[in-house]
Structure formats: structure tokens, C-alpha cells
Amino acid sequence: MSANEILAGEHFLNGDVACAEGAIAAGCRLFAGYPITPQSEITERMAYRLPKIGGDFLQMEDELASIAAILGAAWGGMKAMTATSGPGFSLMMENIGLGIMTETPCVIVDVQRGGPSTGLPTATSQGDMMQARWGTHGDHEIIAYAPASPQEMFDLTIKAFNQSERFRQPVLIMTDEVVGHMMERVVIDPDKIEIYPRRKPTVPYEQFLPFKGGSDLVPAMACAGEGYRVHVTGLTHDERGYPDLSVDSQHRLITRLLDKIRKNADEIIELEEENVHGADVVLVTYGITARTSLRAMELAQGKGIKVGMLRLISVWPFPTAAVHAIAGEVKGIVVPELNMGQMVREVERAAAGQTRVRLVPHAGGGLHRPEDILAAIEEVAR
């Protein structure tokens, strides 16, 4: 990849465009998508940019096809992405499962809007957080990031591609309409961008087991036409990739697929702490809600309350140990979310009864008023 294909320099971009540019900087050369608000700027940017740099843009017939196409493109040797919002994200659940089962690297962006169903097409929400975690059927682990600014849309999209190659599974960007549409300064320095290359087999065809994990449980990937004649199936399979529908095979495969994420979770989990040590109250936040919470934190500090914030940059896998440790040291935890209570369940699980966990719900369509978050902080600090 040549550096002049990256949009280097300082720019004033919205989050959706920054996400598209991050994908290009990460080496994404195929985008398949279907129009849906509020992510259309990602799709339009890719349609404009990719042909200019030797990539491919595919407008598919629906989101079922979009995600199927990026899985196919990944096996064709490309880095590929799709982007959608709630209704399309629902349709993608089927092949997120295929991506996990066949260990296919790719990136899926969900610019969240109010739901269920058509809901609020043009207005924000964080209502898909649990769908991201559990939307596809069967046992699985998920990797997901929650950018809070256009700069993070750029940076975390690169990170999502790297993690998808590192762990060979689809990675989700769980953003929202406000971050997607807000315009801010984005600084892009090509020299600082690190790319994790696709892991290729190091042994000849006769010795290659395409679904045998290495020491980190992640297998090397042989793509179409490379001479490894790989069989890839969504059925339970053995290390050769051949269907094996036995109890033992299911146990072995599912355990490895879960463990490759669980045992390497430290490489994925990314948190930002502010004034957490010595705080009486800690806000646990992610995405746009972290930014409304900052104002609430200032207001609370002005009233003499010792309040800190733990921002989840990666939301899945959930940072259970970090939240558990904080819960043992504070009077209470406040969780503002643009939903009626999703990630708060994980916070409660991690806190394990050590402290009070107070949700600040919001049904979506707009952001929290900092005063509402402040009221929750004051209530918990009492």
C-alpha cells in the first residue's frame, strides 16, 4: 500500500468519512454496502475513493448480500468492510455467525439509530449494544469498539482491521448517529499507522491444516487461488476444515473459537481512566455518552464530589476485571446509556454486588442532558 493513498494531514471530517478513510488507511480495498441512514456517508465515500486507488466498491441488493460479499472478498485475499445501521445490522446477524465460524477477517460498522424496527432513522441511539454481543446465534465471542469522535472513527477503524486479522474474526465498530455526523479535526499521520498483515501459511499444501490454531489459537489463512485448496464451511469442522458433526468436534472447535478471544482479551481491551483513583463515584461510559458525561463530571466536581470516569474504548469483550476492581473502591457507579439499560447489565455483573450501580437511561433520539447525569452522580454520592 502506498502512503499517498492515505488522506494524510489535518482535515475537518465527519465521523462517517473519517471511518471510511481509516478503512482505506488500514488497507481495505473492497467495500460492499446498501444505503441506510445514518451511515450513507461511509458508503458514498468508499464509492468515490476506492476506484481511484485500485479498490472495488459494490452496492449490493441488501445487507444480507453486503456482509456475504465482504466475507467472500476476504477469502479472495482482500481486506473488506461493510457499514450499516440498526435495520441492516439485524439482517447481518446471520453472516456475522458465518464470519466467526469460518474465522474470516472483516470489519462491520453499525452507526446506531433509534429502534426497534425503522425507529428513528436520522437520530442517535446506543440500542444495538447487546445485539452486537448476542445477535448471531450460538456461542461466540465478539470484538467491538465504540469511537467517541471522528478522530477515533479513523483510529479505531484501523485498529478494527488489525484485530480482525490478528484474531481472524469479524470486528464491529459500534458508533452512533451523532459521532457519525459530527465534524471535527482529524489528524492523519501515515508514518504512525501500523498494519497487522494477514497471517499466511508457512508450510506446504500437504502439511497445512487450515483450521488448526497456533500457540495463540489463531490459524493462518490461505485464500482462494493460493494453492492450499481450502474447504471453508459454516458447519462444525475439524482442523482440515471438513465437516465433522460429532460432540467432540463441536466442543473442540467452539472452545478454541472462544478461547482465542478470551485468553488474548488483554490485547483487545482498551480503556481510558480519568480521576478514577480516589473517586467516590465512577461513571462507566462509552461512545458519545462519554462526552455528555464529561460535562456532568465537571458540574459534580464543582459541587465538591469526587467523581471519575472509566471510558470503554473497546466494549466487547467486556472489561470485567477492571470494572470489578473499581466497584470495590467506590460508593457507586453511574452508567449513562442511550438505551434503556444494556451495558449496565455487564457493569452490574462485574461489580458483583460490591457497590451500587445506577443506570441513567435514555430512549434515544437525542443525548442526555448533563444535569440528568449529574443528578444520578449526586444521588449515588449521598
Add this chain to the structure above:
Amino acid sequence: MKRVQTKPAPEIVQDAHHPLEHYFRTERLPHIWCPGCGLGTAMSCLAAAFGELNLDVDDVSVVSGIGCSGRLAGYMRPDSYHTTHGRALPFATGLRVALEKIKPGNKVVVFSGDGDLFSIGGNHFIHAARRNIDITVLCVNNFNYGMTGGQIGPTTPLGSRGTTAPYGTFEHPFNLPYLAASSGAPYVARWTTMHVHRLQRAMVEAISRHGFTFVEIIAPCPTNYGRRNGLPTGLDEMRYYRDKAVIKNFADPKDAEIIPGEEFIVGTFVDKEKPDYFEIYDKFVNEHLRS
């Protein structure tokens, strides 16, 4: 009494290899398909077509959806992808477009069943045909969902029985050559698994043409379809094809309806030049960017 001249039985040679063996994952054989099923015949024809085209195993990928036909991908040696139900075509589209950058002119063959391609995957079929993406689609039409036990599907002829139509189907079926042709496919053919040489030739033509090419393969499913519809063995269904299939090339695909007990048309329906996805992409996008 008329004497019938028979060929001498072939000599069994130790360690000999079948000339098409390299196209198969022989370690996975025998296959799971029932006695009398047409899928083995269709798979043999496909391997013979690869052989006739002298196709290197690494120059072709096979993509399947879900169902009995979907299992073919797992028996063939090339890179093969057994995807989700109905999604073989969009997966193959992404694969084909990505591969064009690395191995231009590589072949992608989608091999799947009537339920997979035309019920759950029906929307993908018409759009792939409209795009004229360079993919060959081979659809084994056995008129029912065999893997799940004989439910009716989008091609089940009116009045035929299945486990979900115990009194006979009351919905009109798709006429697949007509659907493919009107969606824009530049190559459309239909043969049965009785017409093995013609079927093989159609596969050769479909794979060697540029663009979206489609071959419907009418095949017996004695276990789940024939048994419930007066054709209890594979041989009964083959005799039915012998008696009812009328070879007619370049017939109007509108006339390709299949009505139980009546003659039906087999042959090449469409075979024409039409710019494919990559040619059009080059003409509009690359020319614009070059100027």
C-alpha cells in the same frame, strides 16, 4: 436373438488413478447423497467439464449454499466455500471481484439447489444476473427441499406433493430459464441428469463464457420427491425425463414451464454476447479516472 456387443470389462490396475481424481477431495468420498439421487451425476459432469476445459484446480473456486446440493463444495478439490442458506451468490460476488485483482480471469462456480438459489436466495440471483457478474451458476432442481425431508419449494410443480403440501402444492412455481433470461443472464440452459453429455457441454460453455451464466439441472430425488409423486426410484425419474424432455435449442424461455405429466423443454435458451461487470466497470469507471 440379436447379439449385443459389449465392451470387455476394464482391467483393474493397482494404484491407478481416475483421470479426474485431482478435482475431488477423495478422502471425503463416498458422498452423503441417497441412491438414485442426481447430484452425483451432476458432480461427475462438473469434474468432466473442468477436465475438458483443462482447468487447473487452483484456477477455480466452488461456492455452495445450504442443502443437499450445498454439500458438493465439500467434495471438490478446488478452494471451496460452503456458505449460509441462500447467500452463495453474494459471497461468490465478493470473492470473484476480489480475485479479479489477484488472478484475473479466475473461475467461480456456484453450485446449489433450487430452494437455496430461488427461495431464500432469490433476490441475490436476480441481482447477480442483472449485474452480469462473471460467475457460473449451476442449479440442481429436484423440486423439493431434500435435506430437510421433502418440503415443497419455489420450483415444485403445481399439484405435486411434499411434506408441507400433503394435499398438493397450490402455488405456481418459478420457470427458472425464463427467470434467468429476463433477469439478464447472457447464457441460460437446462438439461436433466439423463442428458449427461449435453449437460457436460452446457457446463463447459457456461464456464468458458464471460458474464453470468446459468444452467438448470433437473435431477431426481427419489427419497423425498419421487416417492411422493409416483416416481419412487431414480430410474423411474430418469425414464420420465426420457419420455417427457423435448430437446429444443433457443426456444422461448417463456415456454419452459414444467407441468406434471406433460412434455417439457430442455436445451440452450440463451447464448449471446453481452458486456460483463468487469468490462462495464473498465469502460465507465477506469476510463473516467484515466481521462
